[in-house]
Every structure is written in structure tokens, then in C-alpha cells.
Amino acid sequence: MVRAGLRPGLWRRGPVLAALALLLGLVMLLHAGIPDYGGLGSLVETFLPWFGLFVPVLLAGALWRRSASAVVALLLPVIVWLSLFGGLLGDKSRSGGDLVVVGHNVGAGNSDPIGTARDLAASGADVLGLEEITTRAVPVYEKALAGAYPYHVVLGTVGLWSRLPLSDTRVVDTAQDAGPLGATKSAADKLPSNRALRATVATDRGPLVVYVAHLGSVRVMPRAGFWTDSRDRNAKALARAVAAERSGRVVLLGDLNGTTDDRVFAGLTSRLHSVQDRAGDGFGFTWPAAFPVARIDQILVRGVEPERSWVLPATGSDHRPVAAAISW
Numbered sequence: 001m002v003r004a005g006l007r008p009g010l011w012r013r014g015p016v017l018a019a020l021a022l023l024l025g026l027v028m029l030l031h032a033g034i035p036d037y038g039g040l041g042s043l044v045e046t047f048l049p050w051f052g053l054f055v056p057v058l059l060a061g062a063l064w065r066r067s068a069s070a071v072v073a074l075l076l077p078v079i080v081w082l083s084l085f086g087g088l089l090g091d092k093s094r095s096g097g098d099l100v101v102v103g104h105n106v107g108a109g110n111s112d113p114i115g116t117a118r119d120l121a122a123s124g125a126d127v128l129g130l131e132e133i134t135t136r137a138v139p140v141y142e143k144a145l146a147g148a149y150p151y152h153v154v155l156g157t158v159g160l161w162s163r164l165p166l167s168d169t170r171v172v173d174t175a176q177d178a179g180p181l182g183a184t185k186s187a188a189d190k191l192p193s194n195r196a197l198r199a200t201v202a203t204d205r206g207p208l209v210v211y212v213a214h215l216g217s218v219r220v221m222p223r224a225g226f227w228t229d230s231r232d233r234n235a236k237a238l239a240r241a242v243a244a245e246r247s248g249r250v251v252l253l254g255d256l257n258g259t260t261d262d263r264v265f266a267g268l269t270s271r272l273h274s275v276q277d278r279a280g281d282g283f284g285f286t287w288p289a290a291f292p293v294a295r296i297d298q299i300l301v302r303g304v305e306p307e308r309s310w311v312l313p314a315t316g317s318d319h320r321p322v323a324a325a326i327s328w
Contacts, residue, residue: 014067021058024051025076028084032263038225039218042232045261046294049283052081084261091281093308097325098205103129103253103299105214106137107317113137116315117144123312123323127201128161129253131214132317156194158212165202172196172211172241174234196238196254200247205328208304209247213238213254231257232264239267249303251326255319256298272300275324279306286322289314299324 027034027044028051034041055077062070102125106116117140120128128149133141138154141161145152149161153169160166174196196213215238216230235256242250252272258265260274276284276295285292292311297319299309304326312321 010066010068012069014062014065014070017058017061017065017067017070018073020054021062021070021073022076024054024058025073025080027051028077028080031261036263039228040226042218042228042258042262042264043226045263046259046296048259048261049085050293052077052085055081085283087277088280088283092279093281093310094279095307096327097307098327099126099203099208100124100323100325101127101129101210101251101253101299102312102321102323103131103212103255103297104312104315104321105131105255105297105317105319106133106141106315107319108132108134109318110137110316112316113140114144116317117141119313119315120321121145121148123321125323126163127210127251127253129210129212130159130161131157131195131212131255133157133159153197153199155197158195158197158214160197160199160210160212162201166199167202169197169199172198172213173237174213174215174241175237195234196241198241198245207247207249209245209250211238211242211250211252211254213252213256215254215257218257228258228264235264236267239265239271242268242271247303249328250301251304252298252300253322254298254300255296257296259294259296260298260300268300272302275299275301275306275309275326276322278309279324280309284309284311284322286311286320287318289318289320292320295322297322301326304328 031044034044102123145161151166152161155171171194198211201208201210215234218231219227221227260269284295286295286297299322306324307327308325310323312323314320
């Protein structure tokens with residue numbers, strides 16, 4: 001008598017579920033090889049962690065169909081997902097830190113910039129990098145942050161506020177260009193063209209170079225698909241600027257409009273590492289603020305060690321602020 005667990009029927013059931021499980025695993029495993037036609041590759045990589053949600057769905061189907069082959073096939077996506085994101089599940093934060101940095105896209109449509117400024121000042125940050133600052137909001141932030149941050153610079157839509165002296169501030173050329181043909185311009189598109197700056201912060205441990213950047217928007221367009229041209233061009237230009245940077249200690253605070261899993265950021269992530277990967281707790285999603293599904297606001301560093309990384313509570317912006325404590 002053949003035992004029930006070895007009955008051939010259990011392995012023949014659910015071939016479609018088994019095939020879907022294998023396909024899911026291969027998509028996650030080979031995501032870098034997915035053609036970026038119509039932005040498909042970037043779209044998959046932006047939401048790659050969420051592909052893990054298909055595993056329990058397929059498992060429920062496999063158990064309902066009593067398909068041994070589908071259950072075994074599910075081992076592939078489980079192993080791949082854990083290899084990609086398992087390290088983010090634990091808390092890697094440590095105590096200490098010489099400097100706290102915060103980055104925040106304050107939002108062109110922010111209806112409460114004063115409240116946002118108060119929240120940021122209360123975060124205890126030593127250095128604040130703000131993106132998407134409208135011309136009208138600049139004096140609001142300058143006044144609200146003046147007491148806590150005596151040094152600041154605003155160049156275009158990005159600004160840097162610091163408790164420590166700043167020097168060598170300059171615009172970073174990120175090769176801005178027009179949006180997709182036929183696209184409706186948002187409030188952010190109508191902002192001044194400069195979206196990145198570089199400055200040196202004088203700390204008691206030596207100079208720290210800080211970049212603040214806001215890369216181009218991404219959109220889902222009927223003809224262009226997942227349109228990322230502007231962002232991709234900005235990312236490559238910013239990567240060139242970082243590659244030419246001579247300082248050994250660098251911090252990048254920015255709304256990159258993409259996750260670090262996206263292939264377009266390889267030029268940055270090969271030279272800088274994410275504080276969330278080394279000192280975070282969880283995925284640290286930042287957008288949209290009401291229900292974050294992706295971490296598109298980043299803190300990347302070189303030459304300093306992240307001790308803690310966290311996401312601050314929502315402000316009046318559609319992004320959540322990101323923070324990190326770094327040490328020498």
C-alpha cells in the first residue's frame with residue numbers, strides 16, 4: 001500500500017500553481033535582467049519587496065489543491081526573497097553616534113510648512129537636507145529654523161540647514177530636462193530648475209561633505225509606460241558628481257524617486273551605502289506618507305558609519321522624513 005504522502009496524484013496536481021511559484025522566484029532572482037522597456041524593469045524593482053506577498057497566496061492555493069509540487073516549488077521564491085530582504089527584518093541599530101542627519105521632501109503642496117519646520121527642528125537633527133522647497137516657502141523655513149540652525153543655504157528647490165558651519169556650497173548639475181510629451185505639469189515641475197547642491201559641514205572630527213538632491217519624477221504614462229527618463233538622467237549625473245568627489249566622508253540626503261534596488265542607482269550604490277541596510281529596522285518605507293509602500297527617500301553614506309536609521313512621523317508633506325545617526 002502506497003503511503004498517502006507519496007501518492008503520485010499529489011505531485012501531479014496544481015501544475016499551474018507550481019509554474020507560477022517558479023516564475024515568481026525567477027522574477028525576483030533575475031530582476032536585474034528584466035528588460036527596461038517602458039520602464040518595466042524599474043517598476044518591478046521599485047516594488048520588489050512586495051512580491052513576497054504572492055507566496056502566501058500561492059501557498060493557500062497549493063494547500064487547497066493538495067499539490068505537493070506547488071509547495072516544493074514555493075521554496076524558490078521564499079529562499080530568494082529571504083536572501084534579498086531577510087536582512088532588513090531585524091533591528092540593526094546601535095546606540096551612539098556623533099551626528100544626526102535628516103532628509104525630507106517637504107512637498108511643494110505642503111499646507112503647513114511652519115509645522116513641518118517645527119517637527120524637523122524637534123527631531124534633534126544636527127544637519128537637515130530639505131527638498132522641493134517652493135520660492136514662497138523659503139522665507140518660512142528660514143524663519144522657523146533660524147533658532148536651531150544658524151547656518152543654511154538654499155539653491156533652487158533644495159536647502160541645507162546646519163548647527164555647524166557650512167562652506168564650499170555650490171550647485172550640482174543633474175542635467176535637468178523636460179518631462180514626457182503630453183504630461184500635465186505638477187507643482188513640483190514648476191519649481192526652479194536646480195535640484196541638487198553640495199556643501200561642506202565643519203565638524204569637530206573634520207569636514208563632512210553633504211549632498212542634497214531631488215531627482216526627477218516618475219510617472220505612469222499611457223504611451224511611455226513607467227516613465228523614468230528624467231530621473232534616470234539625474235541619477236547618472238549625480239553618480240558622476242559623487243564619483244568625482246575627493247572627500248572621504250560623504251553623506252547624500254535625497255528624494256531619489258526610486259528605491260536602491262532599482263538598477264539606475266548602481267552608479268551611486270557602488271560608491272555609497274544605504275544607512276537603512278546597515279543600521280535600520282525594517283524596510284523604512286517613506287512614500288506616500290499616509291500609507292508608505294516604497295522607500296524613495298534615501299540617506300547614503302561613505303567614510304562614516306551609520307549607527308541608527310529611522311523614519312520620522314509624517315508631516316504636512318506627502319513624504320516622510322528619514323533620519324540617521326552617524327559616527328566616525
